[in-house]
């Protein structure tokens with residue numbers, strides 16, 4: 001912490017051009033990007049990426065089959081022809097990047113989040129509250145509270161770019177529509193009524209996090225974002241053209257190829273609970289590189305804090321959980337891969 005109580009921004013560290021990262025950012029050997037995990041042949045995995053699914057096709061039977069397979073195998077897939085204008089995806093990336101790259105630190109700090117309260121809105125660097133992070137992520141972010149509309153206050157979003165607030169609001173609305181459609185298809189792919197998962201979640205609580213990963217002098221020792229699965233129901237993610245997102249599949253970390261017109265869908269923990277583990281949430285992380293900054297925009301769709309979530313199938317393999325309790329324990333213990341959802345498994 002600096003004297004003002006502000007955590008140090010990763011971008012400010014990167015700008016010092018030191019050739020070593022501060023010790024708090026050094027991962028233990030077992031979580032470093034190149035840590036050997038299994039005996040698979042490396043090249044096998046390099047060819048793989050979560051499937052890309054065309055949402056415009058006429059054949060809804062085929063669409064549901066493809067989605068079902070992707071959810072079962074990966075807990076993740078990309079969608080194309082999703083109905084969101086490519087220009088809006090580009091604008092969202094552009095305004096997000098301009099905040100980090102065109103504003104000076106003083107301008108950015110005017111929008112600082114509260115470092116003592118998890119997931120507070122604004123500009124931040126730490127996912128967990130101070131003292132709780134064992135190793136720090138090589139990432140700065142801006143978190144926007146976007147839905148329901150009662151949580152949306154564009155005055156809390158940067159005003160330096162003339163259309164920033166309009167772009168985020170429009171992007172939020174379009175992501176909600178897409179998330180609803182996808183949850184419908186995902187429900188149907190399991191033989192459930194189309195509204196099943198959405199009704200189990202209730203009204204969406206949506207947050208949009210723009211993550212900015214400055215170039216890192218020691219990418220082999222650091223992570224942009226530690227291994228985790230998202231807590232809510234479904235995450236829709238876009239990235240710029242710099243690789244860095246990895247998903248964990250069959251004991252391997254697999255890099256997700258960036259697609260300019262694609263939107264990556266990540267199943268999150270509440271969907272795993274509702275589907276009773278038929279579909280598992282996607283474990284993922286971000287790695288860094290020494291040359292180029294990287295940007296991603298993740299749109300999270302979560303239940304309200306007071307919502308009770310439980311499996312839609314018998315016998316349940318997860319305990320019912322009040323979503324707010326799930327979030328608190330996630331922030332208290334840290335993600336460490338999927339340990340939080342594993343803790344809900346019923347031991348028969």
Ligand SMILES: O=C(O)CCC(=O)C(=O)O
Nearest residue numbers: 209211239245286296298
């Ligand atoms: O930067 C990325 O691609 C991943 C971001 C992410 O996983 C998150 O914000 O939860």
Ligand SMILES: [Fe+2]
Nearest residue numbers: 228229230284
């Ligand atoms: Fe995530």
